[in-house]
Structures are given as structure tokens and as C-alpha cells.
Amino acid sequence: MELNFDKLNGLRFVDFQEKQPAKTPTDELLGAEEYKTSAEQENALKRQLEGLQGLQRKADQNKAEKDRNLEVYRTYQENIKRSGQLQTDILKGARAGEDIYSLFLKAVQAISCMTSNKTFYSQLEEDIKTIYGRGLQEPAPLLLEIQQAQTRLSKLREAEQRETEPDSLQRIRSAIKAHESKIAELKALITGTPEAQEKPA
Numbered sequence: 274m275e276l277n278f279d280k281l282n283g284l285r286f287v288d289f290q291e292k293q294p295a296k297t298p299t300d301e302l303l304g305a306e307e308y309k310t311s312a313e314q315e316n317a318l319k320r321q322l323e324g325l326q327g328l329q330r331k332a333d334q335n336k337a338e339k340d341r342n343l344e345v346y347r348t349y350q351e352n353i354k355r356s357g358q359l360q361t362d363i364l365k366g367a368r369a370g371e372d373i374y375s376l377f378l379k380a381v382q383a384i385s386c387m388t389s390n391k392t393f394y395s396q397l398e399e400d401i402k403t404i405y406g407r408g409l410q411e412p413a414p415l416l417l418e419i420q421q422a423q424t425r426l427s428k429l430r431e432a433e434q435r436e437t438e439p440d441s442l443q444r445i446r447s448a449i450k451a452h453e454s455k456i457a458e459l460k461a462l463i464t465g466t467p468e469a470q471e472k473p474a
Contacts, residue, residue: 352386359383372413374401412463419459426452 363379378398385394406414429449436442 348389352389356383356386359386372416374405374411374413374417377401378417406459407462410462410465415459415463419456422452422456422459426456 359379359382363376363383366376366379378394378401381397382394385391401414402418405411406418426449429445429452433442433445433449436445
């Protein structure tokens with residue numbers, strides 16, 4: 274048997290393309306549906322992403338608010354504890370004959386703790402030291418100021434031992450001299466020596 278390729282010689286490649294089956298209406302619908310679904314899926318993903326971002330922001334806000342509330346509660350608890358300790362110190366101090374200025378300042382500090390108003394205490398403490406101490410030269414407020422200055426002076430002397438940098442060491446030594454001078458001035462105010470009268474308050 275002989276094969277005859279004569280009929281194939283006249284055919285072109287284009288003829289083969291034309292002979293391929295055309296897309297059916299179902300294929301066209303499926304293609305369109307794929308495109309449509311893709312856009313809808315993209316929009317749905319965007320909405321989900323926005324929703325997740327919104328939930329994350331809300332979660333972050335809730336966490337920040339919870340942290341703030343915990344900090345407020347912690348401070349409140351510390352203030353209650355400190356206030357109770359101050360009340361105990363006031364009772365013990367009164368029985369031991371502690372000076373009225375120290376007791377008064379402890380009472381003011383307890384009020385500051387209960388109201389979370391630190392300015393109330395610091396302002397009143399400065400007023401008492403200035404008016405009753407330096408102004409009226411009453412010994413108790415002056416002694417209180419001397420005690421505070423001596424506490425700071427001992428810390429400065431500790432810092433002087435640790436410091437190695439020359440500039441910082443010089444500043445610390447200047448602060449030490451200023452504190453020593455202040456303590457001497459306050460002691461002179463208590464004793465009423467002429468040195469205290471000459472120095473401005």
C-alpha cells in the first residue's frame with residue numbers, strides 16, 4: 274500500500290490552526306468567571322487585610338490602655354503603702370517627742386501620697402524651710418535642711434571617690450564645697466552667730 278502525501282503538500286500551517294476546535298461558550302464563560310473571581314478575591318483579601326489591621330490597632334490600643342491602668346494601679350498601691358507607713362511614723366514620732374515640723378511634713382507627705390499630688394508636698398517643704406527656717410530662724414526647720422544637705426553631701430563624697438574624669442571631678446568638688454558652706458551657714462543661723470547675720474538667706 275502506498276501513502277499519498279500530495280494533498281498535504283498544499284496545506285499551510287494556518288489551515289491547521291483554523292481547523293483546531295474553537296472555544297466553546299462554556300470555555301469563554303469559565304475564562305470570564307476566572308477573571309471576575311480574581312477581582313472579587315482581591316477585593317475580599319483587601320477587606321480582610323484592612324479588617325485584620327483594624328483588629329491589630331484595636332489590640333494595640335487595648336494593650337496600651339491596660340498597661341496604663343496597671344501603672345496607675347501600681348502607683349496607687351505604692352501610695353497607699355507609703356501613706357500607711359507615714360501614719361505609723363507620725364504616731365511613733367509624736368510619742369518620741371519628734372519636732373512638730375517633721376511630723377507636719379510627714380502628714381503633708383501622706384496627704385500627697387493619698388491625692389497623688391507631689392507638688393503639694395515639695396512646695397510646702399520649701400516654704401517651711403524658707404519661712405520658718407531661714408526667715409524666722411526656728412531651729413527645727415533649719416536642722417531639717419541641714420540633715421537634707423548632709424545626706425546630699427555624703428552622696429557627693431561617694432561620687433568623688435568613684436569619679437575619674439577631671440572635669441566631672443572638679444564639678445563634684447565644687448558642689449561639695451557649696452554644700453559644706455551651706456551647712457555651716459545653716460548652723461550659724463541656729464546659733465545666731467554674726468556669720469549668719471552677714472550672709473543673705
